[in-house]
Every structure is written in C-alpha cells, then in structure tokens.
Amino acid sequence: MADGERGPRERMVFSAAQLLRRDGVAATGMREVAAHAQAPRGSLQHYFPGGKEQLVNEAVAWAGRYAARRVDRFLAGLGTPTPSGLFAAMVAQWTDELAATGSLAGCPVAAATVDSADTVDSTRKAAAHAFACWREPVARALTGMDVPEARAVALATVMISALEGAVLIARAERDPRALTTVARELGPLLDGAATPSPA
Numbered sequence: 001m002a003d004g005e006r007g008p009r010e011r012m013v014f015s016a017a018q019l020l021r022r023d024g025v026a027a028t029g030m031r032e033v034a035a036h037a038q039a040p041r042g043s044l045q046h047y048f049p050g051g052k053e054q055l056v057n058e059a060v061a062w063a064g065r066y067a068a069r070r071v072d073r074f075l076a077g078l079g080t081p082t083p084s085g086l087f088a089a090m091v092a093q094w095t096d097e098l099a100a101t102g103s104l105a106g107c108p109v110a111a112a113t114v115d116s117a118d119t120v121d122s123t124r125k126a127a128a129h130a131f132a133c134w135r136e137p138v139a140r141a142l143t144g145m146d147v148p149e150a151r152a153v154a155l156a157t158v159m160i161s162a163l164e165g166a167v168l169i170a171r172a173e174r175d176p177r178a179l180t181t182v183a184r185e186l187g188p189l190l191d192g193a194a195t196p197s198p199a
Contacts, residue, residue: 008043014062024115098170105171145194
C-alpha cells in the first residue's frame, strides 16, 4: 500500500514503526508520530485510545506482518530457491540499506523488545507474536525446500536471531561485515539441512 493510499490511522502506525526502528520506544513520542505521518494531532486519541502503548504495539504487529510478507518476495526473486539463498536475500535488505544511506535503522520489533519487554507486558506479547509471525513463513519456505518440518522451525529461529544480532552489530560499526559474515557462515548449514526426497 503506497503512502497516498493509507488513511491517517495506517500512516501513524507505519510512521511509528519507522521511528521505533530509528529512535527506539522512549524517543518516539505521539507528537513526533503525528508529525511524521502528517496526521492531525487530535486524531491520536481517536485512533489510539490506549495511548502510546497501543500505538507501539500496533507498530510492532505491523512490522511482524511486513517481515512475513517479505519472505514471499524474497522467494519470488530467487531463480532456484535454496535455504542459503533465502537467508542471503533477507540479509541483503539490510546491507543494501547500509550501502545506500551510510547508516542503518534497526528492526522496530527488536527496538520495542529491548526498550519495553521487561516493563510493558502487552508490548512483550506483541513482539513475541511479531517474531512468530515472521518465523512461520520462513519455516514454511524452508519446508518447501526439503528441510524437514521440525528442523525448519528451529532453523527459521536461527536465521531470524542471527539476522537481528548482525543488524545490531552493523548499526554499531556502520559496517556490513557482521551481516555478510552470518550469510556466509550460515549458508552451508542451512543448505545442508535440506534432504530431498528420492525420485
């Protein structure tokens, strides 16, 4: 959905996600979200009667759904899908951003987890659900590439965990090294998990 097609509520959720990934929960205020979304400030209470907590949780949920949808796009861009190819595509999203801008914003789900998981239980639950929402299509994609189902869920968790950690290091270093390293080192492990059925 393009920005012009989003209503004010959707724009605010999207803007909250973008500000969370750049600034974290504490530095993302309702006024900043309204300004970023070019939405009337008075509409905040109307759309988000639960205040900032509700807005953060909805932004986290949006981010989980966005990450899940990206999995199908990555697969569509692979000539011959392989587990390592999928992971490389997931990583490339971040290395491309770093190359284009010289800096890297993080993941809004990770930001909310770090900032709020110990203090706001609804945000912790929203983040856990967002990660699960992302993990499911990754695991399904791996299963479609002949990774046994039980192993696919575990490897999807490894892929997302490695990617999130590498993003954190790449942000600190302003260098893609951590991202390219996890793609290179995990690739053989991921491909080795595929066990094609006998013809």
